Amino acid sequence: MTPEELEDAAARPAPPAFTGLSRAQRAHGRRLAAIHDMYQSELAGVADLLARIRARTAEPAQLAKAVDDMQLARNMAQFGTACGRDCALLQNHHDIEEQWMFPAVAARAGAPLSPVLERLVAEHRVIHRLIGDLRQAARALVSDRGMAAFAHCADRFDALDRAIRSHFGYEETALEGALGAYEVPI
Numbered sequence: 546m547t548p549e550e551l552e553d554a555a556a557r558p559a560p561p562a563f564t565g566l567s568r569a570q571r572a573h574g575r576r577l578a579a580i581h582d583m584y585q586s587e588l589a590g591v592a593d594l595l596a597r598i599r600a601r602t603a604e605p606a607q608l609a610k611a612v613d614d615m616q617l618a619r620n621m622a623q624f625g626t627a628c629g630r631d632c633a634l635l636q637n638h639h640d641i642e643e644q645w646m647f648p649a650v651a652a653r654a655g656a657p658l659s660p661v662l663e664r665l666v667a668e669h670r671v672i673h674r675l676i677g678d679l680r681q682a683a684r685a686l687v688s689d690r691g692m693a694a695f696a697h698c699a700d701r702f703d704a705l706d707r708a709i710r711s712h713f714g715y716e717e718t719a720l721e722g723a724l725g726a727y728e729v730p731i
Contacts, residue, residue, distance in 0.1 A: 548704050551671045552711045558660035563722025574725030580638065581713040588706050595699055605686040605695065639669045646729060650720065653727035661719045668712045675705040 550556065566574070594611050597603035647662045682698040724731060 546667045546671050548671055548675060548708050551668050551708050554711075554715070557715055557719070558664055560661050560719040560722065561654070561657040563726045566722065566725050570725035570728070571721070572725070573728060573731070574721035574723075575717075576731040577720060577724060578713075578717045580731070581717060584638070584709065585713065588709060591702060592706065595702060598695065599699075605690045605698075608683045608686055608698065611683075639673070643669065646724075646731065649729045650723050650727065653729065654723045658723055665712075665716055665719070668708075668715075672705070672708055672712060675701070675708055679705050 591608070591611055594603055594608055598605055598608060643666055647665070650658060651662055679698070679701040682694075682701040686694050686698045723729070
């Protein structure tokens with residue numbers, strides 16, 4: 546899957562409808578969004594740093610450290626993309642989803658949610674590649690502070706930012722009902 550395919554909302558499988566959820570179940574289903582907000586906050590910080598580098602009020606070298614310090618990047622560096630590994634730390638968001646939350650949802654919701662879960666795992670792989678691309682571009686910017694290197698780095702960030710925001714929106718919407726209906730712990 547390419548980043549462009551990830552962002553294609555029409556290609557995403559629709560979840561089954563969950564009607565009659567209580568207020569508590571709906572609130573429980575929204576907990577995933579609270580976790581995603583943390584990651585989106587990190588992205589906003591990197592976007593701000595890119596703007597400051599563009600305005601020449603910050604140094605390009607700061608970007609590589611900021612990217613390396615992102616929880617998203619630390620998760621990738623520490624654990625990679627191995628799906629078969631048990632979750633070692635709660636901080637590893639995708640491993641938590643793939644190794645614990647998605648199977649729990651699948652066990653309770655059954656086949657109707659399988660296409661959604663498979664799509665989410667495929668989107669995780671795209672995001673992992675984009676994180677690696679951004680890390681490489683940020684490190685290259687340290688030694689080559691030219692506008693071409695900066696533009697490449699900014700493009701890699703924009704691709705990651707779009708992919709994550711698109712993925713989170715889909716994931717939150719597609720899983721909210723199931724998480725609440727089946728009270729899957731988050």
